Amino acid sequence: MERLGTGIGWRPEIADAVERMPGLDWVEAVAENVCPDHLPASLRRLRERGVTVVPHGVSLGLGGGERPDEGRLKALAERAQALGSPLVTEHIAFVRAGGPLTASDRIEAGHLLPVPRTRDALDVLCENIRIAQDALPVPLAVENIAALLAWPGEELTEGQFLYELADRTGVGLLIDVANLHTNHVNQGEDPAEALSELPLEALAYVHVAGGFERDGVWHDSHAHPVPRPVLDILTDLASRVAPPGVLLERDENFPAPEVLKGELDAIAEAVERGHAAGTGRPRGTAAARTGTGTGTDAGSRLVSATVPGSRSGCSAPDAASGTGTGTGTGTASGSSSGSEPVRQRLALAQTALLSALVAGTPAPEGFDRARLGVQARALASKRAGVVAKVAPELPVILGDGYRTSFLAYAQRHPMRGGYRLDAMAFAESLLLAGRPEDPAARRKLHHWWRERSGPVPRSRRPAVRVARAARRMLLRGTGRTSHTGHTSSAM
Numbered sequence: 001m002e003r004l005g006t007g008i009g010w011r012p013e014i015a016d017a018v019e020r021m022p023g024l025d026w027v028e029a030v031a032e033n034v035c036p037d038h039l040p041a042s043l044r045r046l047r048e049r050g051v052t053v054v055p056h057g058v059s060l061g062l063g064g065g066e067r068p069d070e071g072r073l074k075a076l077a078e079r080a081q082a083l084g085s086p087l088v089t090e091h092i093a094f095v096r097a098g099g100p101l102t103a104s105d106r107i108e109a110g111h112l113l114p115v116p117r118t119r120d121a122l123d124v125l126c127e128n129i130r131i132a133q134d135a136l137p138v139p140l141a142v143e144n145i146a147a148l149l150a151w152p153g154e155e156l157t158e159g160q161f162l163y164e165l166a167d168r169t170g171v172g173l174l175i176d177v178a179n180l181h182t183n184h185v186n187q188g189e190d191p192a193e194a195l196s197e198l199p200l201e202a203l204a205y206v207h208v209a210g211g212f213e214r215d216g217v218w219h220d221s222h223a224h225p226v227p228r229p230v231l232d233i234l235t236d237l238a239s240r241v242a243p244p245g246v247l248l249e250r251d252e253n254f255p256a257p258e259v260l261k262g263e264l265d266a267i268a269e270a271v272e273r274g275h276a277a278g279t280g281r282p283r284g285t286a287a288a289r290t291g292t293g294t295g296t297d298a299g300s301r302l303v304s305a306t307v308p309g310s311r312s313g314c315s316a317p318d319a320a321s322g323t324g325t326g327t328g329t330g331t332a333s334g335s336s337s338g339s340e341p342v343r344q345r346l347a348l349a350q351t352a353l354l355s356a357l358v359a360g361t362p363a364p365e366g367f368d369r370a371r372l373g374v375q376a377r378a379l380a381s382k383r384a385g386v387v388a389k390v391a392p393e394l395p396v397i398l399g400d401g402y403r404t405s406f407l408a409y410a411q412r413h414p415m416r417g418g419y420r421l422d423a424m425a426f427a428e429s430l431l432l433a434g435r436p437e438d439p440a441a442r443r444k445l446h447h448w449w450r451e452r453s454g455p456v457p458r459s460r461r462p463a464v465r466v467a468r469a470a471r472r473m474l475l476r477g478t479g480r481t482s483h484t485g486h487t488s489s490a491m
Contacts, residue, residue: 003244003245004025004026004052004054004205004244004245004247005025005026005245005246006023006024006025006026006245006246006247006264006267006268007024007025007026007027007028007052007245007246007247007248008021008024008027008028008247008248008250008260008264009027009028009029009030009056009247009248009249009250009251010027010028010029010042010043010046010053011030011250011251011254012033012040012042013254014250014254014257014260015040015042016042017257017260018042018046019042019045019046020257021257021260021261021264024051025051025052025245026051026052026053026054026245026247027043027046027051027052027053027054028053028054028055028056028089028247028249029043029053029054029055029056029083030055030056030057030058031055031056031057031058031075031076031079031088032057032058032059032075034055034079034082034083036078036079036081036082036083037082039082039083043083047083047084052085052086053083053084053085054083054085054086054087054088054089055076055079055080055083055085055088055089056088056089056090057072057076057088057089057090057091058090058091058095058112059072059095060072060073060076060090060091060095060132061093061094061095061096062090062091062092062093062125062128062129062132062142063091063092063093063094063114063115063121063124063125063128064094064095064096064097064128064346064347064350065094065097065101065102065124065343065344065346065347065348065350066099066100066101066343066347067127067128067131068128068131068132068135070135073131073132073135073136074135076088076090076136077135077136077137080136080137080138081137085138086138086139087138087139087140087141087172087204088136088138088139088140088141089140089141089142089143089174089204090132090140090141090142090143091112091142091143091145092115092125092142092143092144092145092162092165093112093113093114093115093145094109094113094115094350094354095108095109095110095111095112095113096108096109096354097109097347097350097351097353097354097355098347098351098354099347101343101344101347101348102344102347102348102351104351105416106416107351107354107355107358107359107414107415107416108414108415108416108417108418109354109357109358109379109415110379110382110383110386110415110419110422111378111379111382112145113145113147113350113353113354113357114145114147114149114150114151116151116153116154116346116349117151117154117155117156117157117158117160117161118151118153118154118155118156119155119156120342120345120346121346122156122161122164122165123339123342124339124342124343124346125165126165126168126169127339129142129165129169129171130169133169133170133171139172139204140171140172141171141172141173141174141204141205142165142171142172142173142174143173143174143175143176143179143207144158144162144173144174144175144176144179144180145176145179146176146178146179146182146183146186146211146218146220147182147183147186147187148186148217148219148371148374148375148378149186149367149368149371149372149374149375150187150368150371151366151367152365152366152367153366157189157193157194157197158183158189158194158197159193159194159195159196159197159198160197162197162198162199163197163198163199166199166202167199171202172202172203172204173198173199173202173203173204174204174205174206174207175198175203175206175207175237176206176207176208176209177191177206177207177208177230177233177234177237178207178208178209178210178211178220178226178230178249179207179220180194180195180233181211181218181227181229181230181233182211182218182219182220184229185213185216185217185218186217186218186371191233191236192236195233195236195237195240196240200237200240200241201241203241203243203244204244204245205243205244205245205246205247206234206237206243206245206246206247207247207249208226208230208231208234208246208247208248208249208267209222209226209230209248209249209250210222210223210224210225210226210227210230210250211224211227212224215374217371217374219378221252222249222250222251222252223250223251223252223253224253225255225263226248226263226266226267231266231267231270232270234246234267234270234271234274235270235271235273235274235277236274237274238270238271238272238273238274238275238277238278239274239275239277239278240274240278242275243271246267246268246271248260248263248264248267250263349364352364353367355414356372356376357372357375357376357379358376358379358380358410358414358415359414360411360412380407380410380411381407383406383410383415383419383422384402384403384406384407384410386419387406387419387422387423387426388402390419390420390423391420391423391427393448394423394426394427394445394448397436397441397444397445397448398430398436398441398445399441401436405430405435405436406426409426409429409430413425413426413429424449424452424453427445427448427449428449428453430445431445431446431449
Protein backbone atom coordinates (compact mmCIF):
# COMPACT_ATOMS: atom_id res chain seq x y z
CA MET A 1 0.00 0.00 0.00
CA GLU A 2 1.40 3.35 -1.01
CA ARG A 3 1.79 6.10 1.55
CA LEU A 4 -1.16 8.48 1.30
CA GLY A 5 -0.19 11.12 3.85
CA THR A 6 -2.67 13.71 5.17
CA GLY A 7 -5.96 14.27 3.37
CA ILE A 8 -9.49 15.58 3.56
CA GLY A 9 -12.86 14.39 2.35
CA TRP A 10 -13.67 16.15 -0.94
CA ARG A 11 -17.17 17.59 -1.03
CA PRO A 12 -18.65 19.94 -3.68
CA GLU A 13 -19.38 22.57 -1.00
CA ILE A 14 -15.67 22.92 -0.12
CA ALA A 15 -14.12 22.03 -3.47
CA ASP A 16 -12.48 25.43 -3.93
CA ALA A 17 -11.08 25.46 -0.39
CA VAL A 18 -9.70 21.95 -0.80
CA GLU A 19 -7.92 22.90 -4.02
CA ARG A 20 -6.23 25.82 -2.29
CA MET A 21 -5.02 23.85 0.73
CA PRO A 22 -1.22 23.77 0.87
CA GLY A 23 0.52 20.45 1.31
CA LEU A 24 -2.58 18.35 0.62
CA ASP A 25 -1.56 14.79 -0.24
CA TRP A 26 -4.88 13.15 -1.09
CA VAL A 27 -8.66 13.39 -0.99
CA GLU A 28 -11.52 10.97 -0.63
CA ALA A 29 -14.77 11.38 -2.60
CA VAL A 30 -18.12 9.69 -1.94
CA ALA A 31 -18.26 7.23 -4.83
CA GLU A 32 -22.01 7.49 -5.40
CA ASN A 33 -21.73 11.27 -5.85
CA VAL A 34 -19.17 11.03 -8.67
CA CYS A 35 -20.03 10.25 -12.28
CA PRO A 36 -17.06 8.61 -14.03
CA ASP A 37 -18.05 10.06 -17.41
CA HIS A 38 -18.33 13.60 -16.04
CA LEU A 39 -15.81 13.99 -13.24
CA PRO A 40 -16.09 17.29 -11.36
CA ALA A 41 -13.59 19.82 -12.69
CA SER A 42 -12.11 20.22 -9.21
CA LEU A 43 -11.28 16.51 -8.97
CA ARG A 44 -9.77 16.56 -12.45
CA ARG A 45 -7.51 19.45 -11.50
CA LEU A 46 -6.45 17.72 -8.30
CA ARG A 47 -5.62 14.57 -10.24
CA GLU A 48 -3.56 16.60 -12.72
CA ARG A 49 -1.57 17.97 -9.78
CA GLY A 50 -0.80 14.46 -8.64
CA VAL A 51 -3.22 14.45 -5.70
CA THR A 52 -4.53 10.93 -5.07
CA VAL A 53 -8.33 10.51 -5.11
CA VAL A 54 -9.92 7.53 -3.34
CA PRO A 55 -13.60 6.64 -3.97
CA HIS A 56 -15.46 5.88 -0.74
CA GLY A 57 -18.63 3.84 -1.21
CA VAL A 58 -21.68 4.05 1.04
CA SER A 59 -24.33 1.86 -0.63
CA LEU A 60 -22.96 -1.67 -1.15
CA GLY A 61 -24.24 -3.00 2.16
CA LEU A 62 -21.51 -5.62 2.46
CA GLY A 63 -22.82 -6.67 5.87
CA GLY A 64 -26.32 -7.47 4.59
CA GLY A 65 -27.76 -10.92 4.10
CA GLU A 66 -27.86 -10.64 0.32
CA ARG A 67 -24.83 -10.87 -1.94
CA PRO A 68 -23.48 -7.53 -3.23
CA ASP A 69 -25.35 -6.15 -6.21
CA GLU A 70 -23.34 -6.58 -9.41
CA GLY A 71 -24.45 -3.23 -10.78
CA ARG A 72 -23.24 -1.36 -7.70
CA LEU A 73 -19.93 -3.22 -7.81
CA LYS A 74 -19.48 -2.37 -11.47
CA ALA A 75 -20.22 1.29 -10.75
CA LEU A 76 -17.64 1.36 -7.94
CA ALA A 77 -15.05 -0.26 -10.21
CA GLU A 78 -15.72 2.33 -12.91
CA ARG A 79 -15.13 5.17 -10.47
CA ALA A 80 -11.86 3.67 -9.27
CA GLN A 81 -10.65 3.39 -12.87
CA ALA A 82 -11.81 6.88 -13.84
CA LEU A 83 -10.00 8.40 -10.85
CA GLY A 84 -6.87 6.27 -11.19
CA SER A 85 -7.29 5.27 -7.54
CA PRO A 86 -4.90 2.91 -5.73
CA LEU A 87 -7.78 1.40 -3.70
CA VAL A 88 -11.49 1.73 -2.95
CA THR A 89 -13.21 1.70 0.43
CA GLU A 90 -16.61 0.71 1.80
CA HIS A 91 -18.24 -0.02 5.16
CA ILE A 92 -18.88 -2.98 7.42
CA ALA A 93 -22.60 -2.31 7.57
CA PHE A 94 -25.99 -3.15 6.17
CA VAL A 95 -28.01 -0.41 4.49
CA ARG A 96 -31.13 -2.23 3.28
CA ALA A 97 -33.17 -5.30 4.16
CA GLY A 98 -36.06 -7.37 2.90
CA GLY A 99 -36.17 -8.77 -0.61
CA PRO A 100 -36.21 -12.36 -1.90
CA LEU A 101 -34.44 -13.91 1.09
CA THR A 102 -37.23 -12.76 3.38
CA ALA A 103 -40.14 -12.80 0.90
CA SER A 104 -40.86 -9.19 1.84
CA ASP A 105 -40.59 -5.76 0.25
CA ARG A 106 -37.09 -4.30 0.26
CA ILE A 107 -36.62 -1.26 2.49
CA GLU A 108 -33.73 1.18 2.68
CA ALA A 109 -32.13 2.55 5.82
CA GLY A 110 -30.54 5.60 4.21
CA HIS A 111 -27.78 5.06 6.75
CA LEU A 112 -25.04 2.65 7.78
CA LEU A 113 -26.35 0.17 10.38
CA PRO A 114 -24.22 -2.21 12.47
CA VAL A 115 -23.70 -5.87 11.66
CA PRO A 116 -24.11 -8.32 14.57
CA ARG A 117 -20.70 -9.57 15.71
CA THR A 118 -21.61 -13.22 15.42
CA ARG A 119 -20.08 -16.15 13.55
CA ASP A 120 -23.04 -16.25 11.18
CA ALA A 121 -22.70 -12.57 10.27
CA LEU A 122 -18.93 -12.91 9.93
CA ASP A 123 -19.29 -15.83 7.51
CA VAL A 124 -21.70 -13.84 5.33
CA LEU A 125 -19.54 -10.71 5.47
CA CYS A 126 -16.41 -12.63 4.46
CA GLU A 127 -18.17 -14.15 1.46
CA ASN A 128 -19.58 -10.76 0.42
CA ILE A 129 -16.18 -9.16 0.65
CA ARG A 130 -14.62 -11.87 -1.51
CA ILE A 131 -17.31 -11.26 -4.12
CA ALA A 132 -16.51 -7.53 -4.04
CA GLN A 133 -12.77 -8.16 -4.24
CA ASP A 134 -13.27 -10.31 -7.34
CA ALA A 135 -15.26 -7.52 -9.04
CA LEU A 136 -12.92 -4.61 -8.25
CA PRO A 137 -9.76 -3.68 -10.19
CA VAL A 138 -7.92 -2.41 -7.10
CA PRO A 139 -7.65 -3.52 -3.44
CA LEU A 140 -10.62 -3.01 -1.13
CA ALA A 141 -10.53 -1.67 2.43
CA VAL A 142 -13.55 -1.68 4.74
CA GLU A 143 -14.43 0.70 7.57
CA ASN A 144 -15.73 0.11 11.08
CA ILE A 145 -18.90 2.16 11.67
CA ALA A 146 -20.36 4.13 14.54
CA ALA A 147 -23.35 2.53 16.28
CA LEU A 148 -26.16 3.92 18.40
CA LEU A 149 -27.37 0.44 19.33
CA ALA A 150 -25.98 -3.03 19.96
CA TRP A 151 -27.21 -6.42 18.82
CA PRO A 152 -28.13 -8.92 21.55
CA GLY A 153 -26.15 -12.14 21.81
CA GLU A 154 -22.94 -10.94 20.16
CA GLU A 155 -20.08 -13.44 20.23
CA LEU A 156 -17.04 -11.30 19.39
CA THR A 157 -15.63 -7.94 20.36
CA GLU A 158 -15.11 -5.38 17.59
CA GLY A 159 -11.38 -6.04 17.58
CA GLN A 160 -11.85 -9.80 17.35
CA PHE A 161 -14.44 -9.43 14.60
CA LEU A 162 -12.18 -7.19 12.50
CA TYR A 163 -9.14 -9.39 13.12
CA GLU A 164 -10.90 -12.50 11.84
CA LEU A 165 -12.34 -10.57 8.90
CA ALA A 166 -8.90 -9.38 7.77
CA ASP A 167 -7.31 -12.76 8.44
CA ARG A 168 -9.88 -14.71 6.43
CA THR A 169 -10.19 -12.37 3.44
CA GLY A 170 -7.00 -10.32 3.27
CA VAL A 171 -9.13 -7.16 3.06
CA GLY A 172 -7.62 -3.87 4.17
CA LEU A 173 -9.00 -2.00 7.17
CA LEU A 174 -10.06 1.63 7.21
CA ILE A 175 -10.15 2.47 10.90
CA ASP A 176 -12.33 5.41 11.91
CA VAL A 177 -11.10 6.58 15.32
CA ALA A 178 -14.19 8.78 15.69
CA ASN A 179 -16.32 5.65 15.41
CA LEU A 180 -14.24 3.96 18.11
CA HIS A 181 -15.04 6.95 20.33
CA THR A 182 -18.73 6.70 19.41
CA ASN A 183 -18.84 3.04 20.39
CA HIS A 184 -17.00 3.88 23.63
CA VAL A 185 -19.66 6.40 24.65
CA ASN A 186 -22.68 4.46 23.36
CA GLN A 187 -21.65 0.87 24.07
CA GLY A 188 -18.98 1.18 26.75
CA GLU A 189 -16.34 -0.36 24.47
CA ASP A 190 -12.72 0.48 25.30
CA PRO A 191 -10.96 2.07 22.27
CA ALA A 192 -7.52 1.02 23.53
CA GLU A 193 -8.66 -2.58 23.88
CA ALA A 194 -10.12 -2.51 20.36
CA LEU A 195 -6.83 -1.14 18.97
CA SER A 196 -4.83 -3.79 20.79
CA GLU A 197 -6.91 -6.54 19.12
CA LEU A 198 -6.72 -5.15 15.58
CA PRO A 199 -4.39 -6.53 12.89
CA LEU A 200 -2.72 -3.17 12.36
CA GLU A 201 -0.59 -4.59 9.55
CA ALA A 202 -3.86 -4.57 7.54
CA LEU A 203 -4.40 -0.83 8.09
CA ALA A 204 -5.10 1.05 4.85
CA TYR A 205 -5.74 4.48 6.37
CA VAL A 206 -7.55 6.31 9.17
CA HIS A 207 -10.67 8.50 9.34
CA VAL A 208 -11.06 11.35 11.82
CA ALA A 209 -14.35 13.22 12.31
CA GLY A 210 -16.41 15.18 14.80
CA GLY A 211 -19.77 14.67 16.46
CA PHE A 212 -21.78 15.68 19.50
CA GLU A 213 -23.24 14.15 22.65
CA ARG A 214 -26.92 14.45 23.58
CA ASP A 215 -28.58 12.74 26.55
CA GLY A 216 -25.63 10.40 26.99
CA VAL A 217 -25.62 9.32 23.33
CA TRP A 218 -22.82 10.25 20.94
CA HIS A 219 -23.92 11.15 17.42
CA ASP A 220 -21.31 10.78 14.71
CA SER A 221 -22.44 13.87 12.79
CA HIS A 222 -19.41 14.70 10.62
CA ALA A 223 -20.66 18.27 11.10
CA HIS A 224 -18.80 19.34 14.25
CA PRO A 225 -15.17 19.94 15.23
CA VAL A 226 -13.02 16.93 16.06
CA PRO A 227 -13.05 16.57 19.86
CA ARG A 228 -10.01 15.91 22.01
CA PRO A 229 -10.97 12.29 22.89
CA VAL A 230 -10.96 11.38 19.18
CA LEU A 231 -7.54 12.97 18.71
CA ASP A 232 -6.29 11.03 21.74
CA ILE A 233 -7.43 7.74 20.15
CA LEU A 234 -5.59 8.77 16.97
CA THR A 235 -2.46 9.39 19.05
CA ASP A 236 -2.81 5.94 20.63
CA LEU A 237 -3.15 4.36 17.19
CA ALA A 238 -0.12 6.25 15.85
CA SER A 239 1.93 5.06 18.84
CA ARG A 240 1.28 1.47 17.75
CA VAL A 241 1.72 1.76 13.97
CA ALA A 242 2.62 4.34 11.33
CA PRO A 243 -0.69 4.97 9.48
CA PRO A 244 -0.30 5.05 5.68
CA GLY A 245 -2.81 7.89 5.59
CA VAL A 246 -5.03 10.00 7.83
CA LEU A 247 -8.12 11.84 6.53
CA LEU A 248 -10.46 14.47 7.96
CA GLU A 249 -14.15 13.90 7.21
CA ARG A 250 -16.64 16.77 7.19
CA ASP A 251 -20.05 16.48 5.53
CA GLU A 252 -22.09 19.44 6.81
CA ASN A 253 -21.78 22.82 8.53
CA PHE A 254 -18.55 23.49 6.68
CA PRO A 255 -16.40 26.05 8.50
CA ALA A 256 -14.06 28.61 6.97
CA PRO A 257 -11.02 27.22 5.11
CA GLU A 258 -8.67 28.33 7.88
CA VAL A 259 -10.71 26.37 10.42
CA LEU A 260 -10.49 23.24 8.29
CA LYS A 261 -6.76 23.79 7.95
CA GLY A 262 -6.53 24.13 11.73
CA GLU A 263 -8.24 20.76 12.16
CA LEU A 264 -5.80 19.17 9.72
CA ASP A 265 -2.92 20.65 11.72
CA ALA A 266 -4.38 19.26 14.96
CA ILE A 267 -4.64 15.83 13.33
CA ALA A 268 -1.01 16.00 12.19
CA GLU A 269 0.06 16.99 15.72
CA ALA A 270 -1.88 14.06 17.21
CA VAL A 271 -0.09 11.68 14.85
CA GLU A 272 3.29 13.19 15.74
CA ARG A 273 2.57 12.75 19.44
CA GLY A 274 1.82 9.12 18.75
CA HIS A 275 5.05 8.69 16.81
CA ALA A 276 6.99 10.17 19.71
CA ALA A 277 5.21 7.99 22.25
CA GLY A 278 5.90 4.93 20.14
CA THR A 279 9.64 5.55 20.06
CA GLY A 280 11.42 2.92 22.12
CA ARG A 281 8.92 0.14 21.56
CA PRO A 282 8.45 -2.00 18.44
CA ARG A 283 6.24 -0.33 15.87
CA GLY A 284 5.15 -1.54 12.47
CA THR A 285 4.46 0.14 9.18
CA ALA A 286 0.91 -0.71 8.24
CA ALA A 287 0.08 -1.89 4.75
CA ALA A 288 -3.25 -3.16 3.46
CA ARG A 289 -3.16 -6.85 2.61
CA THR A 290 -3.90 -7.96 -0.90
CA GLY A 291 -5.45 -11.35 -0.49
CA THR A 292 -3.18 -13.66 1.45
CA GLY A 293 -5.72 -14.94 3.97
CA THR A 294 -5.92 -18.70 4.10
CA GLY A 295 -9.21 -18.83 5.94
CA THR A 296 -10.17 -20.62 9.11
CA ASP A 297 -13.15 -22.74 10.07
CA ALA A 298 -15.02 -20.30 12.28
CA GLY A 299 -18.11 -22.47 12.58
CA SER A 300 -21.70 -21.37 12.00
CA ARG A 301 -24.21 -20.51 14.70
CA LEU A 302 -27.75 -19.25 14.73
CA VAL A 303 -28.00 -15.45 14.63
CA SER A 304 -30.59 -13.99 16.97
CA ALA A 305 -30.69 -11.06 14.84
CA THR A 306 -23.53 7.95 2.45
CA VAL A 307 -27.37 6.79 1.60
CA PRO A 308 -27.57 9.79 0.07
CA GLY A 309 -28.27 9.48 -3.57
CA SER A 310 -25.97 10.93 -6.15
CA ARG A 311 -26.20 14.68 -6.45
CA SER A 312 -24.28 14.64 -9.71
CA GLY A 313 -27.10 13.34 -11.86
CA CYS A 314 -25.20 10.12 -12.56
CA SER A 315 -26.80 6.95 -11.23
CA ALA A 316 -25.36 3.46 -10.89
CA PRO A 317 -26.04 1.20 -13.87
CA ASP A 318 -28.38 -1.74 -13.78
CA ALA A 319 -26.96 -5.01 -12.53
CA ALA A 320 -24.30 -6.32 -14.88
CA SER A 321 -21.48 -8.79 -14.70
CA GLY A 322 -18.61 -7.36 -12.71
CA THR A 323 -15.11 -7.46 -14.09
CA GLY A 324 -11.75 -6.99 -12.50
CA THR A 325 -8.92 -8.80 -10.85
CA GLY A 326 -9.95 -10.28 -7.54
CA THR A 327 -7.72 -9.78 -4.54
CA GLY A 328 -9.25 -12.13 -1.97
CA THR A 329 -8.15 -15.75 -1.81
CA GLY A 330 -9.44 -16.88 1.59
CA THR A 331 -11.68 -19.90 1.91
CA ALA A 332 -15.16 -19.54 3.36
CA SER A 333 -15.99 -21.56 6.43
CA GLY A 334 -18.95 -23.14 4.61
CA SER A 335 -19.87 -24.02 1.05
CA SER A 336 -21.94 -21.65 -1.07
CA SER A 337 -24.98 -23.90 -0.79
CA GLY A 338 -24.52 -24.24 2.95
CA SER A 339 -24.39 -20.46 3.37
CA GLU A 340 -27.97 -19.92 2.18
CA PRO A 341 -29.68 -20.79 5.50
CA VAL A 342 -27.17 -18.56 7.29
CA ARG A 343 -27.88 -15.71 4.87
CA GLN A 344 -31.61 -16.12 5.35
CA ARG A 345 -31.36 -16.03 9.15
CA LEU A 346 -29.25 -12.90 8.97
CA ALA A 347 -31.56 -11.27 6.43
CA LEU A 348 -34.65 -11.99 8.54
CA ALA A 349 -33.01 -10.56 11.64
CA GLN A 350 -31.87 -7.40 9.83
CA THR A 351 -35.31 -6.94 8.25
CA ALA A 352 -36.97 -7.17 11.67
CA LEU A 353 -34.59 -4.56 13.07
CA LEU A 354 -34.88 -2.15 10.14
CA SER A 355 -38.67 -2.50 10.07
CA ALA A 356 -38.78 -1.52 13.73
CA LEU A 357 -36.61 1.52 12.97
CA VAL A 358 -38.38 2.84 9.89
CA ALA A 359 -41.84 1.26 9.76
CA GLY A 360 -42.95 1.20 13.39
CA THR A 361 -43.12 -2.58 13.75
CA PRO A 362 -42.48 -4.12 17.21
CA ALA A 363 -38.91 -4.07 18.49
CA PRO A 364 -37.08 -7.39 18.06
CA GLU A 365 -36.46 -9.26 21.30
CA GLY A 366 -33.30 -8.33 23.18
CA PHE A 367 -32.85 -4.80 21.84
CA ASP A 368 -32.80 -1.73 24.03
CA ARG A 369 -36.09 -0.04 23.12
CA ALA A 370 -34.89 3.38 24.22
CA ARG A 371 -31.87 3.12 21.92
CA LEU A 372 -34.09 1.91 19.09
CA GLY A 373 -36.12 5.07 19.55
CA VAL A 374 -33.00 7.23 19.40
CA GLN A 375 -31.85 5.46 16.23
CA ALA A 376 -35.30 5.70 14.62
CA ARG A 377 -35.49 9.44 15.24
CA ALA A 378 -31.96 9.91 13.94
CA LEU A 379 -32.78 8.00 10.74
CA ALA A 380 -35.93 10.05 10.14
CA SER A 381 -34.10 13.30 10.82
CA LYS A 382 -31.29 12.40 8.45
CA ARG A 383 -33.79 11.32 5.82
CA ALA A 384 -35.60 14.66 6.04
CA GLY A 385 -32.33 16.55 5.77
CA VAL A 386 -31.03 14.63 2.77
CA VAL A 387 -34.35 14.87 0.90
CA ALA A 388 -34.21 18.64 1.46
CA LYS A 389 -30.78 18.68 -0.20
CA VAL A 390 -31.72 16.38 -3.05
CA ALA A 391 -34.98 18.27 -3.71
CA PRO A 392 -34.33 21.80 -2.35
CA GLU A 393 -37.56 23.08 -3.89
CA LEU A 394 -39.65 21.14 -1.35
CA PRO A 395 -38.65 23.17 1.75
CA VAL A 396 -39.20 26.34 -0.29
CA ILE A 397 -42.69 25.29 -1.41
CA LEU A 398 -43.75 23.91 1.99
CA GLY A 399 -41.98 26.51 4.12
CA ASP A 400 -41.81 25.92 7.86
CA GLY A 401 -44.15 22.95 7.52
CA TYR A 402 -41.69 20.88 5.47
CA ARG A 403 -39.89 19.12 8.29
CA THR A 404 -42.99 18.34 10.35
CA SER A 405 -44.79 17.01 7.29
CA PHE A 406 -41.85 14.87 6.22
CA LEU A 407 -41.28 13.35 9.66
CA ALA A 408 -44.97 12.43 9.86
CA TYR A 409 -44.71 10.88 6.40
CA ALA A 410 -41.55 8.95 7.34
CA GLN A 411 -43.32 7.27 10.27
CA ARG A 412 -45.70 5.53 7.86
CA HIS A 413 -43.65 5.19 4.69
CA PRO A 414 -40.27 3.39 4.72
CA MET A 415 -37.85 4.43 2.02
CA ARG A 416 -38.04 1.97 -0.89
CA GLY A 417 -35.37 3.39 -3.16
CA GLY A 418 -32.93 6.29 -3.15
CA TYR A 419 -33.51 9.75 -1.78
CA ARG A 420 -34.68 11.16 -5.12
CA LEU A 421 -37.48 8.61 -5.32
CA ASP A 422 -38.23 9.30 -1.66
CA ALA A 423 -38.73 13.00 -2.43
CA MET A 424 -41.13 12.14 -5.25
CA ALA A 425 -43.13 9.72 -3.10
CA PHE A 426 -43.36 12.28 -0.28
CA ALA A 427 -44.68 14.97 -2.62
CA GLU A 428 -47.15 12.53 -4.13
CA SER A 429 -48.48 11.54 -0.70
CA LEU A 430 -49.11 15.19 0.18
CA LEU A 431 -50.97 15.83 -3.07
CA LEU A 432 -53.16 12.75 -2.66
CA ALA A 433 -54.07 13.99 0.81
CA GLY A 434 -55.05 17.41 -0.59
CA ARG A 435 -52.07 19.13 0.94
CA PRO A 436 -50.62 21.60 1.50
CA GLU A 437 -53.75 23.46 2.51
CA ASP A 438 -52.65 26.69 0.85
CA PRO A 439 -53.92 26.44 -2.78
CA ALA A 440 -50.96 28.37 -4.20
CA ALA A 441 -48.45 26.09 -2.47
CA ARG A 442 -50.39 23.00 -3.57
CA ARG A 443 -50.30 24.18 -7.18
CA LYS A 444 -46.54 24.73 -6.97
CA LEU A 445 -46.03 21.29 -5.45
CA HIS A 446 -48.24 19.70 -8.10
CA HIS A 447 -46.29 21.42 -10.86
CA TRP A 448 -42.97 20.32 -9.29
CA TRP A 449 -44.13 16.71 -9.02
CA ARG A 450 -45.54 16.59 -12.57
CA GLU A 451 -42.31 17.93 -14.05
CA ARG A 452 -40.39 15.05 -12.48
CA SER A 453 -42.82 12.15 -12.37
CA GLY A 454 -42.65 10.97 -15.99
CA PRO A 455 -39.90 9.60 -18.23
CA VAL A 456 -40.38 12.53 -20.67
CA PRO A 457 -41.31 16.19 -20.17
CA ARG A 458 -45.07 16.66 -20.10
CA SER A 459 -46.58 17.69 -23.39
CA ARG A 460 -47.96 21.19 -23.87
CA ARG A 461 -50.56 19.95 -26.36
CA PRO A 462 -54.07 20.56 -24.95
CA ALA A 463 -55.39 17.10 -25.87
CA VAL A 464 -52.53 15.33 -24.08
CA ARG A 465 -52.90 17.51 -21.00
CA VAL A 466 -56.65 16.83 -20.81
CA ALA A 467 -56.07 13.06 -21.14
CA ARG A 468 -53.49 13.07 -18.36
CA ALA A 469 -55.76 15.11 -16.11
CA ALA A 470 -58.59 12.63 -16.67
CA ARG A 471 -56.27 9.70 -15.89
CA ARG A 472 -55.11 11.32 -12.66
CA MET A 473 -58.70 11.84 -11.53
CA LEU A 474 -59.52 8.21 -12.34
CA LEU A 475 -56.50 6.92 -10.44
CA ARG A 476 -57.26 9.14 -7.48
CA GLY A 477 -60.78 7.79 -7.39
CA THR A 478 -59.52 4.22 -7.24
CA GLY A 479 -56.89 4.97 -4.60
CA ARG A 480 -54.00 4.25 -6.95
CA THR A 481 -51.19 6.55 -7.94
CA SER A 482 -49.59 7.35 -11.25
CA HIS A 483 -46.01 7.39 -10.02
CA THR A 484 -44.28 4.36 -11.47
CA GLY A 485 -42.96 1.89 -8.91
CA HIS A 486 -44.39 3.64 -5.84
CA THR A 487 -47.52 3.66 -3.75
CA SER A 488 -48.41 5.93 -0.90
CA SER A 489 -49.44 3.11 1.43
CA ALA A 490 -47.35 1.93 4.35
CA MET A 491 -45.79 -1.53 4.58
